Amino acid sequence: MILEVDAKYIKDMLNNPDLQPNATINRWIQGILLFTFELRHIPANKHRGPDALSRKEPTEEDWAERTKRWKKKIGENFLQF
Numbered sequence: 001m002i003l004e005v006d007a008k009y010i011k012d013m014l015n016n017p018d019l020q021p022n023a024t025i026n027r028w029i030q031g032i033l034l035f036t037f038e039l040r041h042i043p044a045n046k047h048r049g050p051d052a053l054s055r056k057e058p059t060e061e062d063w064a065e066r067t068k069r070w071k072k073k074i075g076e077n078f079l080q081f
Contacts, residue, residue, distance in 0.1 A: 001037040006044040014039065 005011075013019075014029060058066070 002040060003037045004040045004042045006042055008041045011039050011041060
């Protein structure tokens with residue numbers, strides 16, 4: 001499996017797990033290293049598809065739906081005596 005990422009530091013982190021002082025990150029690294037894969041760094045300016053998905057601007061409909069859900073949620077839980 002080939003894993004393409006735009007975060008270059010991940011490769012160093014996986015290649016040098018002993019340098020990570022955080023136990024949670026060390027467990028994450030150990031779990032990931034159970035899989036066989038090749039990690040390739042793709043610079044962000046060439047890795048636009050996945051990046052675009054995470055940076056998608058919300059539309060008016062998205063905001064309306066979020067606001068509706070938020071109002072419903074706090075209406076049920078807010079200022080109840």
